[in-house]
Amino acid sequence: MKVALDAMGGDQAPAVNIGGAIDALRYYSKLEHLYLVGDQGILMAECAKQGLDLSDPRVSIVHAPEVIGMGEPGAKSVRRKKLSSINVAMDMVNEGQAEAFISAGNTGAAVAAATLKLRTLPGVDRAGIATAIPNEHGLCHILDAGANPEAKPEHLVAYAIMGTAFARNVLGIQDPKVGLMSNGEEEEKGTAFTKETFRLLKQTPGIHFVGNVEGRDLFEADLDVALCDGFVGNIMLKSVEATAKAVSKWLKAEIKGNPLRLCGAVLAQGAFKALKEKSSYETYGGSPLLGVNGVVIIAHGSSTALAVRNAIRVGMETVENRVNARIEQALASIKMPVADAT
Numbered sequence: 001m002k003v004a005l006d007a008m009g010g011d012q013a014p015a016v017n018i019g020g021a022i023d024a025l026r027y028y029s030k031l032e033h034l035y036l037v038g039d040q041g042i043l044m045a046e047c048a049k050q051g052l053d054l055s056d057p058r059v060s061i062v063h064a065p066e067v068i069g070m071g072e073p074g075a076k077s078v079r080r081k082k083l084s085s086i087n088v089a090m091d092m093v094n095e096g097q098a099e100a101f102i103s104a105g106n107t108g109a110a111v112a113a114a115t116l117k118l119r120t121l122p123g124v125d126r127a128g129i130a131t132a133i134p135n136e137h138g139l140c141h142i143l144d145a146g147a148n149p150e151a152k153p154e155h156l157v158a159y160a161i162m163g164t165a166f167a168r169n170v171l172g173i174q175d176p177k178v179g180l181m182s183n184g185e186e187e188e189k190g191t192a193f194t195k196e197t198f199r200l201l202k203q204t205p206g207i208h209f210v211g212n213v214e215g216r217d218l219f220e221a222d223l224d225v226a227l228c229d230g231f232v233g234n235i236m237l238k239s240v241e242a243t244a245k246a247v248s249k250w251l252k253a254e255i256k257g258n259p260l261r262l263c264g265a266v267l268a269q270g271a272f273k274a275l276k277e278k279s280s281y282e283t284y285g286g287s288p289l290l291g292v293n294g295v296v297i298i299a300h301g302s303s304t305a306l307a308v309r310n311a312i313r314v315g316m317e318t319v320e321n322r323v324n325a326r327i328e329q330a331l332a333s334i335k336m337p338v339a340d341a342t
């Protein structure tokens with residue numbers, strides 16, 4: 001399997017990307033070739049610093065002299081910086097040189113490049129980011145987590161179908177449960193947007209729609225896909241991450257402030273470690289951009305080497321399980337309900 005990594009993307013690039021590449025090459029035997037896309041001089045220096053042997057036939061640098069910064073406008077930067085690492089890596093997927101694109105860089109730019117270069121799958125108007133969060137029953141994927149902030153009801157119907165295909169074929173869930181984020185479980189709750197989306201989802205065959213779900217259901221309910229527009233999804237995801245960090249900080253402060261609690265924490269350090277691994281985005285690596293005609297994995301901007309390694313793993317699993325082909329089959333076999341023109 002061949003993967004193109006945007007080695008200049010992320011808050012701590014390129015160090016974490018090279019570190020993640022080293023680990024991926026060590027752990028994943030199915031990784032046939034890893035392309036490190038970015039400024040050749042910078043990447044060669046970082047590879048030398050971390051001990052990545054560029055004579056290894058499984059890895060090579062692809063020169064891309066430009067970088068799209070995290071704060072730059074996505075679509076405009078993609079058009080302006082033709083030789084950016086995001087554009088060059090995406091071109092490699094589009095031209096068949098690589099089977100998956102991985103980036104912890106500018107999300108807007110990655111989504112724009114994927115949409116412009118790879119296009120969307122038949123039956124998909126807008127792509128969506130599926131981001132995993134842990135809950136009591138396993139994982140729940142927020143879809144969309146930020147690609148499409150101004151979604152229409154029919155876009156969320158497509159997300160339901162794509163999320164079902166991803167959960168079934170990558171996660172191995174036979175009957176994925178799909179819920180619609182709202183401010184109450186009752187059908188009449190929500191905005192005009194959520195009410196119309198609810199109506200369409202009830203009419204959509206091939207998905208297990210469980211109705212409206214609330215914020216607490218993300219963690220408590222047996223739920224595999226939580227549907228929302230990208231504006232709500234991104235705010236929700238960042239709120240969850242911030243809450244987890246705050247609770248961890250408060251807990252540490254409370255433990256350190258009392259010798260007895262500190263002794264207890266030593267005894268429970270195994271549990272704390274397991275909890276940290278379960279709740280950390282590093283464990284899950286990256287989020288697939290579902291709906292584009294290629295495998296695109298969006299990693300967290302503050303990704304560590306471990307997160308980059310796991311993002312590469314997610315990309316390989318998505319390719320191996322032929323998720324895009326499954327999505328196309330599902331969309332082609334389902335008669336999409338018609339949105340209310342009013």
